[in-house]
Amino acid sequence: MKGKRILLVEDELLIARHIEQMVKNLGYQVAGVVESGEQALRVAAEQAPDLVLMDIRLKGQLDGIEAATRIWKLYSIPIVYLTAFTDEDTLVKATLAEPFGYLIKPFDEKELLVAIELAFYKHQVDTENKEKRRWLKAILSSITDGLISTDREGIINFINPVAEQLLGKTSEQAVGQPLENIFLIQEGPGGKPWGLNLDRLASGLVADEDFYLVTGEDRLPVELRGSLIRDEAGTVVGSVLVFRDITQRKLQEERLNYLAIHDALTDLPNRLLFNDRLRIGLEQARRRNLKLGVIMLDLDFFKVINDTYGHSFGDLVLIEAGKILKQLTRKTDTVARFGGDEFTILLGELHTGTSGLQIAERIVQAFNLPMTVDNRKLVVTASLGLALFPDHGQEPEELLKRADLALYAAKDAGRNRVQLYSEKF
Template identity: 40%
Template structure:
């Protein structure tokens, strides 16, 4: 499929020459316009694959301003056409993040090469943006809290669950050191627990939190949590950052507390039954002793009766 290009050039002869060259190279030209205002309007209407933008345009909006607005509104790639190479112009142009420059006058081969490189770069960035969007959507939808950092431990992402648990919003913490957001202490000793992300970044391994860890939230609340941190690596093993995944242990603690309470109640009931059984055994022994005494007395009485009968 041929790439669709928009030409923005205020010199008619130059614009026609560029159009003929592009069509000769196999590209499709969706329109040729001569002003920045027209460029913005037509870009929105036609959504070309690439825009060739002359920097110096007649009118109130020059090529750089038009490119900035097109990037803001439509995220379309722009390649500048210019005969100006002064530092001031180039510095202004750089701020719009163009996909290339073509200096006038130019050869058809240079034009084709710059366009193909720009199209490829834009395609790769689109794919990367889509993967990042997919990943962000996935992380936002999972049930655990997730925070990611760069190699310096600065926050790059936080999902809604992490925002809810820490009481911090992503807008408040992005770019900040994770230790300012994720503060943990030992429930029993109250000592500060070392941040697992730092260990994951330093050692390049997955690190879990120790037991009895409390997360100290933005408002000072303390929440029992379990978590682990792992380094984020590229295909060659280079560490690009780290991801921290954690969840609250409140329900687990409540379950453990209920279990402990039930165990204590059961132990009390067992102790009570044991005491009752012990008392019953004591009573039984007393009854057995009494029965032995009564039997002995009866035997004595029977013996006396037998002796009395013999004397008569």
């Protein structure tokens, strides 16, 4: 640290010259010797010394404490006080300038050296720590996740801008508050809200748990990770909580789940969802002693439509056919597309087999009416096969197979009709 430039502020000339010589003897440079606080401010601005040795009692309007306070606030130059006064009031007042040391007059070169070197060391450590804190704050403020940290009592001491946005609270509103008062969550969309605290963090949070951040009446799905911070002895000294908005991920998951059980073209249930509803429908029919119908439907000569008008037009025909089937069936029924021009219909809660056959016949009649596709009117007839529970089968696979056999019988009989399953097939 030798070679550093030191400003000496001392209003007694003989003492000032003696201290100046000691400073030089120790290998430091003297940036100036002044006797008032006003002069100290001017030289500090002009010379930018590395350290100020400041007497507390000075000539002029500014005493050493006021001058030191201004120098520290304006230029962040470390201060070491020189004083012959050790009363408590003076020392308490002196701490307002955040001094880096005190020297009680009189003192020798060794004491001066220790005070100066200690001040330089403290200032270096303080500067490095501030720089690290600035970097850390900049990093934490720039990350795209919400971040909250607390002290050992669970009191919030930092919240980054993303967390402010997600919580709907400013840093001023959150810092100094207990975490459990600010961070309310619930498990699942219908769970009961509760405040997150250090005890829950200690028990561990599973990232893939279904957490929702509670902000007023709103519920925001979040991915949540948190942990306690411990010192070398294992004592909890704080906590950190990281969370992110996963609304878009939830929507994508819901969409993927929907597409997994629905036909992408017609938006009707696919084979997977139909089979599940057929299984459930059979259980209900057995329990309530009701009948159930399964219809297999093909559009007649659909290949000709594709070959004549193109596959894009054929897709539009399939979409329109799905809409017609939805209009002709009840809320308790399920219309599904198995692929190509093959549709399947589950007729639930039938009291008689005749009622199922009547629905199928209405479908045949409806497909004999012109449909409008891409501003073109055309008639696309349909062939249907119907199998009934419990008359024609007890299990899902059995009913589907027999409805399919009945469909082929309808086609063999000339198409554009419904055929009830018969053992002769």
